[in-house]
Each structure stands twice: as structure tokens, then as C-alpha cells.
Amino acid sequence: MHEVALAMGMTILRAPDQSTKDPLPAIVSSYEISPDFTQYTLTIREGLKWSNGVPVTTEDVRMTFELYGDERIYPSFPIKARTLGRADGTPGTVTIIDDLTFTVTFDAPYGQFLAELSSWIPDYTLLFRPAHFIKQFHADYTDMAKIQPILDALEIRTWEDLVILKDMRHWELYREHGVGVPSLTPWIAEEVTSSVVRAVRNPYYWKVDIAGNQLPYIDRVEAEVSNQLQSIILKTAAGEYDVVTSFAQIREMPLYRENAERSNIRTVLHGSINNPPILFLNHDYDYETEGSVWQQLVSDPRFGSAIASAIDKEDVNNTLYFGHYTLDGFTKETFDPEASNRLLDEIGMTKRDAEGFRSDPNGGRFELTITTAEVSPDFLGLGELLKSYFENVGIRTTLDVIGNSLFGQRMNGNELMATIHWSDEPIWAPGISEDYWPGFKGHWAPMSEMYFNTNGESGRKPPPYLQEFFDLHVARKVVPPQSEAGEALYADLVDWFSQHYVTIWPVGRMTVPTVYNADLGNVIKDGYPFDRALDYGMEQLFFKTPQ
Template identity: 35%
Template sequence: MRKMRLFSLLVVLALVLSACGGGPAAVEQPAAAEQPAQQEAAPAQEAAAPGDGGLEAPALAEKVAAGELPPLAERLPKDPKVIGPGVLISEEDLPDWQPGQYGGTINTAHSVADWAPDVFVMLNEPLLQAPGLSVQNIQGNVLKDFEVSDDNTTFTFYMREGMKWSDGEPVTTEDVRFTWENIYNNEQLSPSGIKARFRTGYDPAGDPGQLEILDDFTFKLTFSQPYGGFLRNITIEGWNGYTELVNPAHILKQYHPDFTPMEELQPLLAENNLTDEWWQLFTQKRCENWHATADRCIGFPTLNPWISVVSDTPGVKVFERNPYYFKVDTEGKQLPYIDKIVSVQVEDVEMVNQRVLTGDIDFLRESTGLVKVPLYKENEERAGFNTVLLDMHVDSSMIRLNQTFDDPTWRQLAQDVRFRQALSLALDRQEIIDSIYYGFASLPLVSVGEEFSQRDLERANALLDELGMTERDADGFRLSPEGQPFSILLEHGAQAPDLEPVAELVAEHLKDVGLNVQVRRIDASLFGQRNNANELQMSVGWSHDQGWDSDWTGGTIERGVGRAWWLWHTSGGAEGEEPPQWVKDVFALDAQRWSAVSGSDEYNQLREDGYAWSRANLPLIQIVEQVKYPMIANKNLRNVPQGGYAIAANFAGEQLWYAP
């Protein structure tokens, strides 16, 4: 039955590929550049001296001429962020960066009401940035520059003098002070107090940092213990944006009783069916980075390259260039090059992809799929786009054994590394790579290692025998060490199209070593609830998100390997269950890494130590790594990366431009 199923999969794939005139060619992926990390911001590029014209979009120049907009020199900060080769994307991933020309619209699509993910990432501006979503060569972004004290406890930040919100109001340390004192230190707005990002060691129980405003454009944050990882926390961690620390105080003060008397707020509260719950009104009026594509944020001041504007068509989101955007290219031209982004809401992801095939989409990453690459290739020429195979920012599939699941026999086995090693050795990863990922994936050498990434049924069987699972039932399935029937429920959600076929193949592979595995698909929302409640025995999912630094280490415990252990850790031992030493070791390792300066030699070594911990303990069993991610880009778009993470192209949207 299994051979027949695989044969059918391969036949279908062969037919699809033959219809396309051959399979999609793999894109050569150059290695990421290794750059030394520094405790001070990396040196910024310099723009050419301003010329006599052509440094702003023609539509903005017309507004300046008509007296509707200040001149460019008054809209840019004194030291704008200069974008050139290697700044947003490494030169290895984008070797042919060029300064661009103004004009054009990027058309895309989304399938969830009031949420356009590809546009969100293009709009998102972190406080600091590094090329290609790394933490190597961190430099200023919204914040101009920074310094870190020798003991990694004090961070001094310099803002861009003359920087403006999209409504023309200045950006100053008052926007930082307001965020810190009037949002994070207000009980109604922040019931839990200062968020973990701003606590020593990124620990919810850690001491909160101390803010000191030095002048209108300089501020300092000091922590009680070394917290070098704070740099990562305002660069990439959790895909955060500048609103973590900088918010338009001149707008939000209107909805805060520290600045606006309650009697003046009453009419607004009444309009929103509220009485004295001013904090609910404030939260509704405040637009954080995650809300950038929401209709309620139209007109809210921003620092993003494009701003949300009213659309004449229901379901269509329109974003026009920000005339006060703080970045320029190496020729001094204000970015972005593209005039406008338009995203159309459609019924589902399939309809999003239909718009790709009809040539109605100029850029798409969020809703693409490897399974559709043959179809993309078939329609590229007619629809006028290129399919670029880049890297996913997550590892596509893994097996998560819940080692604190409420079953004594299961715990005894799952907590023994030999059991996890046996399961890993039983997997035919090459079959999964070929039949599910079309060859565009690799063995998990980083998180599993060479030894346990190879299929070795003889060794897997021997390990299971060592564990006492020597007896079998009439169907050939192994019994528990106590001689009782033993089965595993392998569950998966529907968050991605690869999860179900991967789960089915995993079950078949494990049956080859006598393990009785039943597969069940559950609703994505129920999957999350059951995982949080410690009710999943074993599951298949994605892992290792680049946006979460501990996803290779302690994050594996939090996300389902040992929820009871995680609860013990985060409660200081007051709740949950005390974990074994190998788990305590990784909590200590994470604390060390968060104390080190992100991107430094110390940090990089601790990252390697985390990978080694993963290979030694197999907290979860990674199935594949480095799965490719198809990105759709109009054939005339330039500065499109050819390597690295696909999502990094979104983060570099301001440098995209259309060739004539």
C-alpha cells in the first residue's frame, strides 16, 4: 500500500513536470556573508551630495511646487538612512543592486479580511536592522546609531535629528518617553508592567530597564545585568517594529487622561459605546506595527515607506508613498521608488495564486507553495513574472514528542534519548524530500546531525530493543516495556499543505520498526489549544523561526516538548514539573546567549553551542531543513534578491523598482 501511494505521488509529479517542459531548475544559493559583529553600530553608507533635481518622486515634486508640501530638504532628517549594496540584503544574495527610478504600482493579494501579510512586512520598520534578517553587522534604522557599554548593561541610542512622522511632525525622545512612562508604566494599558523585551535577560521576571532621556535626540536604557541580546530584541526578535519604543505622542496624548481631561474624552468614549474605559479607546486609536494594514489605521502617523490611504473599492487596500520617509539611496534619492502598493482581498489562498497565474500580481511570498512551482513555471512568460526560489525563515517539518504528556509509559520512553534517536533513524528523509518537497530541502544537519539524519532500520530496531520493547503483538507492532499494547497518536493541524502528507509518511516509516502510529488531523485553533494544555502526545509541525532566537533551544521546550517543564522554569519552580538536567542546561545556555551582544563572537559561539545541544539531545526530531520558498516577482522588478530568506525581500521593499 505504501509503495503504491509513493508511486502515485511520483507519477503525478512526473506528469505535472512534463506538462511544464521539465522540472523547475534549482536556484544556486550562495552562502551568507560572514561579517564581524560589533558592540557599536556598523558604519552607515553615505549618500552622494544632493544634485539639482530628481531626488524625489515627480508627484511629490509637483506638490512642493504647488506649495502643498515642504521641500525635500525639510522632509528628510539631517542624517537619512542610506540604502545601497549590502545594506538591506547581503551583496552575495543581491549582487547586482542598482539605484532605481521612480514610479509604478506593486499589485498583490491577501485572503484574510483586514490583514495583508506581504504588505505588513514591507511596511515594518524595526528600530535597528542587519542585512538579510541576521544579527551580524547590526546598524541603525529608525534609530540612527547606538553604543553598548563594556559590561553589556547600558545602551545609548541616537535618534535622527529632523526625522518626521508621515504627518510632518518631528520624531523626538518625547515619543520614547511617552511610550515608556505613559504606556508601559500605566496599569490600565500595561497590566503586566514593562514587557519582557525591556527586562533584563528577556525574562518576564527580570528587572525592568531604566530609561534616561539625555536630550531631544538621545536616550539611554540601563539593565541590572548584562543583556547584550537586547540589540536583537529591537532588530528582528518577534518581527517587532519601531512602535515597541517610539510612538507618535502628539497624536496619542489626545486619548490619554494624563494629557487630556476625562471630560474632554467623554464624547469620544460615548461614540465608542464606552463610559470611562479610556484605555480601550486608547488601544483602539493606537496603531502598532502589526496593525499597519488594518483599515482603522488609515491616516495614523507612521515612519513606514508607504502609508495606508482610503480605497474607493471594498476589499482593496491601497498604500501610497510616505513623503517624509527617512531613507535615501546612494544617489541621494528619497525612497521608496515604488509609488503605490495595492492589495486585493480574495476568497482564499487558491484564489491568490490564481491571480498570480493571470498576471495580476507583481509580488507574492506569503501565499506561495512549492507544490505550485511547476504551475508557476508554466505561466511565467505569459503572465510576466519570475519564480525565485529562496529560503524559508522556518524549517518546514519536525516531529515533536511531548515528554510531559500524561502517560507514564510514554514519558518513560519519550524522555529517553535512545527512543528519540530510534525514531529519527527510522525516518526515510530522502523519500520525504523527494515526494513532499520536490527535492528542494536538505537533511537536518544543523539540528539533528549527520549520524541521526540517515535511515538505519537495523540500529533503530536495536535501540528500541534496548528500551525493552522486544515483544510484539499479532500484527507485528511492538509492545511497551511492560508487555502492554503500545500506540502513538500523531496529530497535525492544517496550517500548511505539507503537514498532512509528512505526517502520513512519518507514520509509515515508524511502522517499519514496529511502532503503531495513528495519524489525526485537527483544526488549527484546536491544535494550539491542546498544545498549550499539554494534551498532544506527538505532533508534526514547523519549527526554528528566524524571528525567535530561542527556537532551537529553550523555545523547543516551550512550544510543546515539555510544557510542564517550561511552566516550572517560568514560575521559578512554583508550578509545573522540575525538568531533567539537560533541559536545565539549555535554560542556562539561553540566559548566557541573551546576555551576550547579538552578533558578537561570544553570541555566535553560544548559538553553535545551542545547535550542539540540539544534536546531542534531539529535543524534537527535525525532519528536513532549508526548504525552498517560491517568491513571485514581476519580470521588470529590480533589486530582487536571488538568495537568502524570502521574507527578507519583503523587508527590503523600499529598494524595489521597475525597469522601463
């Protein structure tokens, strides 16, 4: 099932594109940050209302922090509202000044919080949950005699579980239990079934156009819920959807162009929030084995450089992406099989077997196993290409394609040597995404990450070169990511990635199509990354011919 994202992105602050540099107030009317980045004072936009007409006040913020700190409901305080966004950071505290003004305080500098306030990933729900709505289900505020019938009807065991269900993050607003939940989005869910989401305009939405007309222009939005990519593509080509972004697929461009007139659709190619699949080398794999060959190889940057040099980036780009992707990324190597062979010889992988494959530096059999799941149609094609490039320089390679769920389990269990997955880091304005994190989309050091997250209670004590990464990561959170100091720290982090080959980039930035109804006006055609810009900003769209 695909995620339905209808013009969310109601961030607390807002900067152009997806950046966080000098953000302007959005759902707040003003904000002030203390020079040491420990105090954030925000004033809610006067007259701002939830979608049911109830005013948004500091009581909503107070309630949010109360829920965060209530162990009956959430066993731990959210990371992004803790100092430095760390699991061991002290929880932030909120001070209510009046109905509209409040201060969030941290016990140490936390400049990254500015990015969190400006990013659609945590969104407004980071600080604002509708208190009046949640209190109806909360036993401290409402008599259990009133709550019990709701529990019975929904087949839910306790009031705490009911609060968790109703206290939702923005990505849940267009699921069935999001119907009736007050929000700050342009459209609110009216009906959600297993096959369709219907949303209607939020009558209290606060944005207006330059002429003072309230947005959004479109009254109703319907989104089909489908788990069948081929169906989505055919219906897109038939013009049955007004806007298709993330799932349009560049390889289907000929189909869309061929049917443009008949189906009254238009296409535009643009950058994407996602990056193409990249190769993750797991630097924690097999770390518990004494004298592990993999550990010996992967901790030697020459091995990573040899892998990167073996990849024919242009071939990948032309074969899978019609040459539309860029060739940059964290790894700077260009296609150079000679250099790759030379590096592999240097690290001792000189002996070859009868099939021409290299042995490991100790003379034993060596096999690189790349595992992937069919998250996107191009993962498999890329895997086959990588296998051919690596075998070209004598590295025996196996491509293992497994189910999505099993992939996640094995990745979490540190059972995968190398994986193919998306990662988003370089497309964002410097450092506002943390997709580079070692245990996020593809895993490159999951046990070291565990050690970091548990303050050394479990996992692997990172070797010095991996510890450098964690130090850089922590250091950059002290200041805002797009401040001068923040950008310099992020550059250091990128250097670290280039030198240690935890991620290998077969191609760089993606180009993807958006297909839209030719009758639709105000379609964003510039800006980057475009597909999310549209998903998260559709309130300006209108039909040139009245529907």
C-alpha cells in the same frame, strides 16, 4: 485571513540579511553599548519624522516606557524590555539626555537586547510610539469631554481600551484601525476593508537611494486580503499580483512556469524565513502519571534517536518538496531502519503484537499519536509519511488532524504527545530567533516552560536534562547572540537539542518560490531568508515601464 506585511522591518539598528552582528544604526544615527551590556545609549537620526510630519524625539521613547509601566493600560511590562528578556527580569528604565539622545538601562547584563534592537520582530515600536498621537486618547493628557465622542463612535468602553487600540505594534499598522496612525514605514495604510489593503507612500520616509532620491519609488501598494490559498495561486499564475512571496507554494512552480510568458511573470527559488514542518516530541506529556511509559521513553535519548533514524529524509524531500530542501537540522541521524530497530530493541520494546507492532518496554500496548492542524498543505502529507516510517520499525502510529484553534488549545493544555509544526531556529544567524522555545510554535515542554516563566509557581519542575536547556537559554542572553561568546553558547544549545530529541527534523532548510511581475526592477534575488527580506524591504522596487 492572511497577515499583510508591507515592507515593515523598520528596525532601530540594522545588519545585513537577518543577522545582528555589528549592526549599523538605522532609524538612530549612532549608538553605544556599555562594556557590561547594561546601558544602551541611542541618538535618533536628526530630522526623522513620523508619517504625518511630526518630528520623532525622545518624548516618543519616554511615552513608550510610560505606557509600558502604566498598569491601567498594560498589566505587565513587556518581556523584551526587561533584563535578560525574562518575565521576572527588572523592567528597563529610560533616561532622556536631550531631544534626540536617550539611554536604556538594565540592572544586569542583557546582551541579547542588541539583537532585539536589530530584529524586525520587535521592530522600531519596541522603543518608539508616536507620543503626540497617543496623547489625544489618553485621559492624563486630554480632557475626557474630547475623548468620549471617540469612544462612542468606536463602541469602545474606556479610554484605557482606546489607548490600547491606538498604541499599536507594527504588525497592526495595515489593519483597519491602523489607518491614520503615524508610522516610520515606507507606505502608510490609506484604506483597509475586509478584502483589500491600500497604502500610499510615506511622504516623510527617511531612506534615499545612492542618487539622493527619496524612497519608496512606488507611490501606491494594494494588497488583497484572502483566506483562500487556491484563489491566491490562480491569481498569481494569471499575473494579477506584482509580488507574491510566502504563499506562492513550491508545488505550484510548474503552473507558474507554464504561464510565465502569457501572464508576464517571473519566478525565483530561494531560502525562506520558515523552516519545513518538524516533529515535536512533548517531553512534558503525561508527566503527572506515576510510572508513565511515555516519560520513560521520551527521556531516553535512544528512543528519540530511533525515531529520527526511521525517517527517510530523502523520500520526504523528493515526495513533498521536489528534492529542493536540504537534509540538515538539529537531528543528525540519517535514514537507518536497522539502527532504529536495534535501538528500540535495546530500550525494551521487543515484544510485538499480531499486527507486528511493538509493545512498550513493560509489555503494554504502545501507540504514538501525532497531532497536527492544516496550517500548510504539506503538514498532512508529512504526517502520513512519518506514520509509514514509524510503522515500518514497528511503532503503531496515529495521525490526528484537527482544527487550528483546537490544536492550539490542546497544545497549551499539554494534551498532545507529538505534533507537527514549523520552527525557524537554524535558518537565522545563530541564536537571534527564539523559536526553539519549548512552548512556541510546536510545544515540546510546555509545563516546564510554565514553571520557568512563573518562577516555579505553577507548571512542572523540569527534570535535570530539561533544566539544562533553561540554563543554557538564560546564559546566552547575557551577551549579544553573535558575539564570540554568544555563538559558542548557541553551539552548546544546538548540541543540547541534538542530544535530547525534543524536535525531530524530517528535512532541513526550505526552498520557496517568489513570483513577480517581469516589469518589476530591483527584485532581490539573493540573500537569505529571501521571502521576508522582500516583504520587509520593498521600497527599492520600481516598474521599468511607467504605470
